[in-house]
Amino acid sequence: MNETILIVDDEPDIVSLTERFLQIGQFNTITCNNGKEALKKMEDGFSDISLVLLDVMMPGVSGTEVLEIIKAKKEYEHIKVILFTVKSFREDIEQGKMLGADGYITKPFSGNDLLEYVKKILGHIK
Numbered sequence: 001m002n003e004t005i006l007i008v009d010d011e012p013d014i015v016s017l018t019e020r021f022l023q024i025g026q027f028n029t030i031t032c033n034n035g036k037e038a039l040k041k042m043e044d045g046f047s048d049i050s051l052v053l054l055d056v057m058m059p060g061v062s063g064t065e066v067l068e069i070i071k072a073k074k075e076y077e078h079i080k081v082i083l084f085t086v087k088s089f090r091e092d093i094e095q096g097k098m099l100g101a102d103g104y105i106t107k108p109f110s111g112n113d114l115l116e117y118v119k120k121i122l123g124h125i126k
């Protein structure tokens with residue numbers, strides 16, 4: 001089964017790079033560049049989405065706010081969330097954990113590490 005992953009980041013390069021790696025790993029992808037659009041895409045397609053790769057630092061609705069909304073909705077309880085964070089921002093990671101993030105990836109990352117981590121969070125590998 002090809003699972004669907006929603007990629008949310010305001011940097012187009014990160015989105016396209018991430019999308020490419022996930023497609024190599026046989027995942028279906030949906031992408032967007034801001035939190036508002038992410039929430040809209042989730043409303044429309046939440047039942048197909050297994051995981052959200054979510055940038056913390058975005059203009060407008062931040063990743064933290066999106067995370068909070070996802071984790072508060074009963075219909076979204078099957079959806080895992082991995083935060084994209086910048087290494088020096090320890091408090092993003094702490095806050096993310098508090099709000100129920102399932103994991104985090106610090107930028108910059110390698111394609112292999114990303115794929116391995118995604119598979120681990122989705123329970124495909126130990």
Ligand SMILES: [Mg+2]
Binds near residue numbers: 009055057058
């Ligand atoms: Mg950003």
